[in-house]
Amino acid sequence: MSAQRPGPSTAPSADPALAPVAPVLAAVREQAPLVHCLTATVSMAIVADGLLAAGARPMMTETAAEAPVVTTLADALSINLGTLSTDAMDGIPATVEVAVRDGRPWVLDPTAIGIAPVRTPLARQLVESRPTVVRGNASELLALAGTGPGGRGADSTDTADAAADAAAQVARRTGGAVAVSGAVDLVLDARRQARVDRGSELLPRVTGTGCLLGALTAACTAVHPDPFEAALAATVWLDLAGEAAAARATGPGSFRMHLLDALDAVGR
Amino acid sequence: MSAQRPGPSTAPSADPALAPVAPVLAAVREQAPLVHCLTATVSMAIVADGLLAAGARPMMTETAAEAPVVTTLADALSINLGTLSTDAMDGIPATVEVAVRDGRPWVLDPTAIGIAPVRTPLARQLVESRPTVVRGNASELLALAGTGPGGRGADSTDTADAAADAAAQVARRTGGAVAVSGAVDLVLDARRQARVDRGSELLPRVTGTGCLLGALTAACTAVHPDPFEAALAATVWLDLAGEAAAARATGPGSFRMHLLDALDAVGR
Amino acid sequence: MSAQRPGPSTAPSADPALAPVAPVLAAVREQAPLVHCLTATVSMAIVADGLLAAGARPMMTETAAEAPVVTTLADALSINLGTLSTDAMDGIPATVEVAVRDGRPWVLDPTAIGIAPVRTPLARQLVESRPTVVRGNASELLALAGTGPGGRGADSTDTADAAADAAAQVARRTGGAVAVSGAVDLVLDARRQARVDRGSELLPRVTGTGCLLGALTAACTAVHPDPFEAALAATVWLDLAGEAAAARATGPGSFRMHLLDALDAVGR
Numbered sequence: 002m003s004a005q006r007p008g009p010s011t012a013p014s015a016d017p018a019l020a021p022v023a024p025v026l027a028a029v030r031e032q033a034p035l036v037h038c039l040t041a042t043v044s045m046a047i048v049a050d051g052l053l054a055a056g057a058r059p060m061m062t063e064t065a066a067e068a069p070v071v072t073t074l075a076d077a078l079s080i081n082l083g084t085l086s087t088d089a090m091d092g093i094p095a096t097v098e099v100a101v102r103d104g105r106p107w108v109l110d111p112t113a114i115g116i117a118p119v120r121t122p123l124a125r126q127l128v129e130s131r132p133t134v135v136r137g138n139a140s141e142l143l144a145l146a147g148t149g150p151g152g153r154g155a156d157s158t159d160t161a162d163a164a165a166d167a168a169a170q171v172a173r174r175t176g177g178a179v180a181v182s183g184a185v186d187l188v189l190d191a192r193r194q195a196r197v198d199r200g201s202e203l204l205p206r207v208t209g210t211g212c213l214l215g216a217l218t219a220a221c222t223a224v225h226p227d228p229f230e231a232a233l234a235a236t237v238w239l240d241l242a243g244e245a246a247a248a249r250a251t252g253p254g255s256f257r258m259h260l261l262d263a264l265d266a267v268g269r
Numbered sequence: 270m271s272a273q274r275p276g277p278s279t280a281p282s283a284d285p286a287l288a289p290v291a292p293v294l295a296a297v298r299e300q301a302p303l304v305h306c307l308t309a310t311v312s313m314a315i316v317a318d319g320l321l322a323a324g325a326r327p328m329m330t331e332t333a334a335e336a337p338v339v340t341t342l343a344d345a346l347s348i349n350l351g352t353l354s355t356d357a358m359d360g361i362p363a364t365v366e367v368a369v370r371d372g373r374p375w376v377l378d379p380t381a382i383g384i385a386p387v388r389t390p391l392a393r394q395l396v397e398s399r400p401t402v403v404r405g406n407a408s409e410l411l412a413l414a415g416t417g418p419g420g421r422g423a424d425s426t427d428t429a430d431a432a433a434d435a436a437a438q439v440a441r442r443t444g445g446a447v448a449v450s451g452a453v454d455l456v457l458d459a460r461r462q463a464r465v466d467r468g469s470e471l472l473p474r475v476t477g478t479g480c481l482l483g484a485l486t487a488a489c490t491a492v493h494p495d496p497f498e499a500a501l502a503a504t505v506w507l508d509l510a511g512e513a514a515a516a517r518a519t520g521p522g523s524f525r526m527h528l529l530d531a532l533d534a535v536g537r
Numbered sequence: 538m539s540a541q542r543p544g545p546s547t548a549p550s551a552d553p554a555l556a557p558v559a560p561v562l563a564a565v566r567e568q569a570p571l572v573h574c575l576t577a578t579v580s581m582a583i584v585a586d587g588l589l590a591a592g593a594r595p596m597m598t599e600t601a602a603e604a605p606v607v608t609t610l611a612d613a614l615s616i617n618l619g620t621l622s623t624d625a626m627d628g629i630p631a632t633v634e635v636a637v638r639d640g641r642p643w644v645l646d647p648t649a650i651g652i653a654p655v656r657t658p659l660a661r662q663l664v665e666s667r668p669t670v671v672r673g674n675a676s677e678l679l680a681l682a683g684t685g686p687g688g689r690g691a692d693s694t695d696t697a698d699a700a701a702d703a704a705a706q707v708a709r710r711t712g713g714a715v716a717v718s719g720a721v722d723l724v725l726d727a728r729r730q731a732r733v734d735r736g737s738e739l740l741p742r743v744t745g746t747g748c749l750l751g752a753l754t755a756a757c758t759a760v761h762p763d764p765f766e767a768a769l770a771a772t773v774w775l776d777l778a779g780e781a782a783a784a785r786a787t788g789p790g791s792f793r794m795h796l797l798d799a800l801d802a803v804g805r
Binding site for chain 2: 577622623655742743790791793
């Protein structure tokens, strides 16, 4: 399965990449799932605004005192190791436990693992709780599978294809889907694999677009029972929004604004 | 008292809703009050940028080690239970105590109370310190008064009118004003009540606009001695800015940008 | 040395203030330095987005458990006392120690020191570790040198020129450069002094532009060995971007967006 960029004459609504995932987008917009996000402090606003633009609803409590309780209200959970505050460090394990107990879908985003001494073992431990979807860049997937040193910060020094084996190995362990973000994105589970050659070079020029993809993936898992299709829908959604935004942007600042507008507009 | 949407031919500067509150807006712009905000991490930037756009000045320290001391510099205090970090949990009670001791106006925004086990009793306890204004959505006011279960996350599942009795009950306890945000906003104190049927459906599509309203209310209480009029001014200010932004926006991302521009422009 | 505003007919690329610092901007864009930032929570997003727009790469872990380890990956470190969470309070000293040990350039931004009881002594203690550049407003520099009470919040109640002696005193202690931001900016070290009369009145109307200047300064120190020239380059970069943004903006919201676009565009 492969999504290629259409010719310039194709209307956005007729984009061939959109058709297979359009029902997932429509379900998010109709059901407005409540997504509990424990995410990097730096990306909280774009994650929340991106979820709202997509039609979902964010919730962001992260302390051990409150996060496990309020996650019982959520339709899905998104765990991003981002800046990993002490509050998040303490709150994440217990919150995941509640989501697993209640059978809620959840997404793990092992941001910036590698040499970081707390998040790296934490991410590997969370894989044992079998996240519905794992989303990361290639370096993070390689580090998660134990076959690479990780990237520098939130960057990836590897391509998504280079992490295909590591991603497949993680998917075998979780029984769910894995999405590897990059210039070409890779989404896979035990049986299927899709390459998505869409998006914009401006996406990594805005902080938190990867974190947003993780949360958007959680929103899609809340409304669609197939983790692979949910992860693919989120990836295509953000990529198409990125293309629409890039067509209007005059730089990374305006791209960020248009991206949020486009998340709302894609496929309508 | 009731503010209705004017016809499309009315110039913004002549908006009839603006006249009664224009002196409060002018005073904020002239006095540039320093507003100490302990607010949700996710909304810090829009709160700070919104205050700056309105002509006020934000300050955001929240630890117990520093917040009570630096709040002595502030002209007003805004307490929002938002993401409620451990730092904020620890810092809020002592900071409120200093504001009360010094006779500074302060606003309580009981964000997302209901089932959350720390913030819900904390909000009720803070009401005993008699906030100048309580600002929340209907579900939060119902939960604060003990007559409703709260919403899901920062959403309200009730209309402002449905919370009128709860809001009046809270106002009797505090002796101040209460503002209930919704499609129609309600502002009241022991003697007066105003319905504000203005604003934009895009306001709840941007994270932190409610938090911003709480902080803007604090800015207004810093320059105007009547809590009811200050709360009403802030509500009208944000609603009119929201309408002006909606007229220019092509989605929630551009709406957020235009909202900040409009907070600066309304009534000038 | 002094940079004056050129006439309106001058093309941005021919701006005379740009020529001396253009090689530094080019080096940031080419080398994409990884800048580890421990910064105010409220300004994290604009700092990260600003670094990305400028061509650098941000990293934002701040706990004592992880920050000292991951800073070994960074090309420069930016320490901003901003909201100073407990995590940052704990993480900053050990992280600075690693940067000093490894000979990495680092920037100290003593935000809002004055009466704040933790950050004020911490800032003075960090000066002893000889930051490559200290960047602050006039009130902060006066408080750092022990000759002024500090400002109110992140504001300065003094002009940069009024802090010239204090800045020179700090520079003598660190052996590095000091940048004092204001309507006119001052950059100096033990031997040189530059006044930069550029920028826009809208810069202080957006939260975190000062924090961004500190981080941008760190990015410049990562690619240029002379702290004075690196600090001057960052100051001119932000000021020229501010002028370009102001020419397009219709208020502080749109200014923020155009500022990020302009950081990407200046001098290209």
